[in-house]
Amino acid sequence: MKPYLKVNEWRIIEEGFDPALNEVSESVFSIGNGYMGQRANFEEQYSGKSLQGSYMAGVYYPDKTRVGWWKNGYPEYFAKVLNSVNWIGIDVEVDGETLDLSQCQVLDFVRTLDMREGTLSRSLTAVLPSGRKVRIESLRFVSVPFKEIGAIRYSVTPLDEAVQLKLTPYLDADVVNKDSNYEEKFWDALSQHAAVDYASVEVRTKKLDFHVTSHMVYDLAAAGDEDQEFYVEAETHSREKFAGVTLSLRAEAGQSITLYKYVANVTSRDHLPETLADMAQQLAEQARDQGFDALLDAQREAWAEKWRDGDIVIEGDEKAQQAIRFNIFQLHQTYTGEDDRLNIGPKGFTGEKYGGSTYWDTEAYCLPFYLSTADSHVARNLLIYRYKHLEKAKENAAKLGFSKGALYPMVTMNGEECHNEWEITFEEIHRNGAIAYAIYNYVEYTGDTSYLGEYGFEVLAELSRFWEERVTYSERKGVYMILGVTGPNEYENNVNNNWYTNRMAAWTLEYTLEVANKLKAEEPSTYASVTERIGLTADETEKWADITARMYQPEDAELGVFLQQDGFLDKEILPVAQLDPSNLPLNQKWSWDRILRSCYIKQADVLQGLFFLGDRYDLETKRRNFDFYEPITVHESSLSPCVHAILAGELGYTDKAYEMYLRTSRLDLDNYNNDTEDGCHTTSMAGTWMSVVHGFGGLRVQDGRLILNPFAPESWKSLSFKVGFRGARLKVKVTGGRTTVENEGPAAASLTLYGREVDLPAGENVSGERNPQAGAPEGAEVS
Numbered sequence: 001m002k003p004y005l006k007v008n009e010w011r012i013i014e015e016g017f018d019p020a021l022n023e024v025s026e027s028v029f030s031i032g033n034g035y036m037g038q039r040a041n042f043e044e045q046y047s048g049k050s051l052q053g054s055y056m057a058g059v060y061y062p063d064k065t066r067v068g069w070w071k072n073g074y075p076e077y078f079a080k081v082l083n084s085v086n087w088i089g090i091d092v093e094v095d096g097e098t099l100d101l102s103q104c105q106v107l108d109f110v111r112t113l114d115m116r117e118g119t120l121s122r123s124l125t126a127v128l129p130s131g132r133k134v135r136i137e138s139l140r141f142v143s144v145p146f147k148e149i150g151a152i153r154y155s156v157t158p159l160d161e162a163v164q165l166k167l168t169p170y171l172d173a174d175v176v177n178k179d180s181n182y183e184e185k186f187w188d189a190l191s192q193h194a195a196v197d198y199a200s201v202e203v204r205t206k207k208l209d210f211h212v213t214s215h216m217v218y219d220l221a222a223a224g225d226e227d228q229e230f231y232v233e234a235e236t237h238s239r240e241k242f243a244g245v246t247l248s249l250r251a252e253a254g255q256s257i258t259l260y261k262y263v264a265n266v267t268s269r270d271h272l273p274e275t276l277a278d279m280a281q282q283l284a285e286q287a288r289d290q291g292f293d294a295l296l297d298a299q300r301e302a303w304a305e306k307w308r309d310g311d312i313v314i315e316g317d318e319k320a321q322q323a324i325r326f327n328i329f330q331l332h333q334t335y336t337g338e339d340d341r342l343n344i345g346p347k348g349f350t351g352e353k354y355g356g357s358t359y360w361d362t363e364a365y366c367l368p369f370y371l372s373t374a375d376s377h378v379a380r381n382l383l384i385y386r387y388k389h390l391e392k393a394k395e396n397a398a399k400l401g402f403s404k405g406a407l408y409p410m411v412t413m414n415g416e417e418c419h420n421e422w423e424i425t426f427e428e429i430h431r432n433g434a435i436a437y438a439i440y441n442y443v444e445y446t447g448d449t450s451y452l453g454e455y456g457f458e459v460l461a462e463l464s465r466f467w468e469e470r471v472t473y474s475e476r477k478g479v480y481m482i483l484g485v486t487g488p489n490e491y492e493n494n495v496n497n498n499w500y501t502n503r504m505a506a507w508t509l510e511y512t513l514e515v516a517n518k519l520k521a522e523e524p525s526t527y528a529s530v531t532e533r534i535g536l537t538a539d540e541t542e543k544w545a546d547i548t549a550r551m552y553q554p555e556d557a558e559l560g561v562f563l564q565q566d567g568f569l570d571k572e573i574l575p576v577a578q579l580d581p582s583n584l585p586l587n588q589k590w591s592w593d594r595i596l597r598s599c600y601i602k603q604a605d606v607l608q609g610l611f612f613l614g615d616r617y618d619l620e621t622k623r624r625n626f627d628f629y630e631p632i633t634v635h636e637s638s639l640s641p642c643v644h645a646i647l648a649g650e651l652g653y654t655d656k657a658y659e660m661y662l663r664t665s666r667l668d669l670d671n672y673n674n675d676t677e678d679g680c681h682t683t684s685m686a687g688t689w690m691s692v693v694h695g696f697g698g699l700r701v702q703d704g705r706l707i708l709n710p711f712a713p714e715s716w717k718s719l720s721f722k723v724g725f726r727g728a729r730l731k732v733k734v735t736g737g738r739t740t741v742e743n744e745g746p747a748a749a750s751l752t753l754y755g756r757e758v759d760l761p762a763g764e765n766v767s768g769e770r771n772p773q774a775g776a777p778e779g780a781e782v783s
Ligand code: BGC
Pocket: 346, 354, 359, 360, 361, 488, 490, 603, 637, 639, 683
């Protein structure tokens, strides 16, 4: 598809209305505030192709599993975040004719997502089938400071003649999910009320009994009539799951009629069901009392704060600038870290694919973004989410026949496994490694060692118990092995000794023992109480040490590379570049059988491990593995290129790093994979952020220091990014080969810039030059 969005530093702009692109735009222009999200559907009716989507975080449905061939251990259901009350709807009738853009001639259409202030706007002129012409202007947002509130300003202006106008703001819970397994409706009606000045709808989900109440109030203004009453007739409507008010009035030619719609959406996740109606009414009325402009000001301030702490500025490449801001924007819209029961679905709130559930994407790809750009409680809450699921992860392991330990699910909403393809559900157990690694990453980055005693150690111990039982001791070879797994590369299943899985398992055991020793020495009473509570024995820890020491990690001495799995080198190894491009993407062009037998790698696998455990491998080892695996990787998961970009940056392959960055930076803006209508690739956006900050910026953390080895792609005049680190806010600006780090405070920061250690007080800056040969620093000077 040809890119159709205008390039702009702060805004995403669509000019001209093409119905064929509407569903893509609905995803791209989505708005969200971590609590709820809304696709960019039109307020007025639209009979063309559209995926209506309003989602409330954490309100989900356990949709009964549907599989062709049942396997023992499969989950009973797949959890999906539900399409919830459509709160944006405003029907428009002009002299009895319904405004429906699919039936109109649409002129001067502009849809804009303003990322600086977190708003979606639209303007257009519609020529209705009768020839009547109206101008429509709308602006809406879901409030960041008042999370339950959605606000819309919607204006209609008849252009050539006076008309009789009917505006019907409404709430409609009679909605469906596109991906319902049994074409069920997931909501039951509880009540609906419509009065001249409000409407409300109360519904509850089947099975899990989540209650959602939406309450709408409005204001109406007619240009020129600000100080006087104008005649409006109100007619109420309600039916099951629906309530609305029709406002009829006469509008003169050129006179704008503006409806302000304020909606509060509240759920039984936060309040007792019996209090929801009052709560929603009160919040909606408070919003109306504040007024649209005041709410908008508060929205701008909230977003200004997010940008202050985590903006990335790229000079000399507006497309790249727009793309990186879009990625940052969507990540902040998806997760704010205020609620430790929530997590990050691969599509955020922009679509229904992947059900809005949690994957290893969170720990492996998203955590670094929140670690660097938000207060540390945000990342901590992502970890606590998994802590709270520990009991379920233990149950999951027990269900698969383990006598102890925890296996976190591949996909989950509440801790229970939802995924049902045996080769992933049962075999992609490396996810346990990412959860352990996230604990390490968080503690390293923030210095918050209290997390280990409070929560982390217990999780690590249960993960270790799982690995202890999952390994197989090979008498023949005198080593521990992990048989029958799927690594991150899903283009090989049921393999033995996936290097990444074995390595991360051994590392988890080693890290768990390290944490145990640290706690024993520094917090003996915490250590004693955790070990007593979970019944940890010396036999177990001894076994973990033995497995750590004797875990088999396949490698080929001749090539000097780690083997993705035991049999990898038996495959025919042919670079992707030698394949006729008509074979790509393999997952659409080749049979599964052919894919599984091939050498082609869906996503970073060995390289994922070399990125995670980067401080344990020298550059030459990384280079040999990169040179071997990168040419046979097809990157058919959008999570893949970022890891390659980061390693390429470290190895001094700056062009490769840039090429990898480009593969995801505009993935949704340019609908690169032709699937953005299903929703945006939110978790891969975190990967794009990593490509910039960890890849081009070379950011790592080691021994409490922030390591930076930045470079900027040649086509960029400069790159600057902001990261928070242990109380300091750092602005890193790279121009040519020179980098300046400014500490905006309040705390001092311990840095290593291009290999030189600097302790940077608040308010000071430091500069350094990059040696053109990567990894060979040339020093830095403080000023
Ligand atoms: C990837 C997984 C990922 C999932 C959700 C799959 O295509 O292979 O690693 O967790 O998508 O993003």
